[in-house]
Amino acid sequence: MTQIELRGVEKFFGAVQVIKDLNLHIDHNEFIVLLGQSGCGKTTTLRAIAGLETIDQGDILIDGKPVQHMKASDRDIAFVFQSFALYPHMSVFENIAFPLKATRKSSSEVDSEVRSVAETLRITHLLGHRPSALSGGDMQRVAIGRALVRRPKALLMDEPIGALDAKLREEMRAEIKRLHMKQGSTTIYVTHDQVEAMSLADRIVIMHEGVLQQIGSPAEVYAYPANLFVAQFVGSPVMNVAPASVSSEGGTARVTVEGAQQGFLFPAELLGRLDGLKAANGSLALGIRPEGIIVRHEAQDGFLPVDAQLIEPLGAYDIVDLKVGSQTLRARTRSGFVAHAGARVFARLDPAQAHFFDTRSGNSLGVRL
Missing domain, CATH: 2.40.50.140 (Nucleic acid-binding proteins)
Structure with missing residues (x-):
């Protein structure tokens, strides 16, 4: 069971407040999408949960335990960035295995875990390749595999398919949804693309200028927008x-x-x-x-x-x-x-x-x- 809760979280960059009294509860196995325009605070929120940003006020709890003062490495959270950030000199197998080798697992355990994740992501045939030989979609699968291989408590994804072309984005949306349903991990996904949010989320968290505007299922935020911002941000064309x-x-x-x-x-x-x-x-x-x-x-x-x-x-x-x-x-x-x-x-x-x-x-x- 992995539950994540934010209580009264606030974050400043100098005099600018980028997160304003944010309260959010995320249930076990839930797929949450943080949706909003660039600069609304969604990525900062994600990084704060991961431990990559400190917060100025409030609490971040994982399974009921406050973690805001813990290092990122102690939170058991996996992070997938928009940039693939793969090691170019390593094979796909070595890239995925890297987090396991850092924990000094045996060679047999590493091999078993890597092949299990590769099978789930349907990239077993690519394990011997280097990143330079892969397509953008396959590189993103490898990045996700590297995050999943150590079985983290939660998976955080920051616009992971934003750099792909339209067709690959569509394919990867379906792949990420399939993967979530199979793995059942608690997932928080950041995007500014409302089509991604509507197609992936169990619940959408809509943010604007650091303020949470509405939380609800895709159907709820589309049919019952809480305010003018949500009404004119969700939907294509907008309301x-x-x-x-x-x-x-x-x-x-x-x-x-x-x-x-x-x-x-x-x-x-x-x-x-x-x-x-x-x-x-x-x-x-x-x-x-x-x-x-x-x-x-x-x-x-x-x-x-x-x-x-x-x-x-x-x-x-x-x-x-x-x-x-x-x-x-x-x-x-x-x-x-x-x-x-x-x-x-x-x-x-x-x-x-x-x-x-x-x-x-x-x-x-x-x-x-």
Whole structure:
């Protein structure tokens, strides 16, 4: 059982605070992804857990034991860097075996452990090669094998596939997920790529400017973003967010995007729920993901006339930019549904997929219909 806990962790580089009161509990065998923009503190957090950075405040516990004052070598943590950091003069076998030889294991034990890890990573046929003869993906497998071979309590990975091309990244994402499921190790993975985070994580920890924004499963952070930062960071394309006002009209609610002459119809329930939260129209933002915008060619009740500004073909579907008032909303349609830019179409919003945010705080109002 390997559990990792961070309690009130803070870290400064000079006068700059890069981690701000971070609290996080990671369960045994859990795959956690730290997600955020460059400079948000995610790599510093990972290095602090590994013992490669000291912290200024708080506690880091591994299996309930505080380790913040322990050396990295005493924490039984393995770290995989973005750079492969392999010894060029050593074979693959020797690179993977290096941590075991440092512990003075017998030759038979080393051989058995290395071949076991190589079989798991499917690189047994490469054991006699040197790193210069390997592809980028194979070099990363070797780096992971070197980390895994001594059976650490936890595996920490800092953007391990960021230097690979798109096809190799896709292959390695699947490989890392398969490896985690087979090994069952507690894993913390750092990335700025939300596709990696969504495809790999049991839970995603989203950070911004050193502050934890939201923790949840990929489905939770996508469907229920806690604030505007998460809404516009997770998802591809990101969630549409536009200033809006809500008014009552004929027993229904009308949500009008800034600059629009007409509004989208919503159930009257929305009015009561927003009034209960005392959300002022002047500080209200509507959020809707592209799949929550329904587009038709013909006028229908509840659909507003809009113009298509730009079409982005993505193979199985298109992303179409629609001009709504002074705002642009991106809709997802089937491939070729809108013939050309400038075409007049009709759109409505799916109330069940709409989000509402307080623009003053940035927080979600928690109103879902």
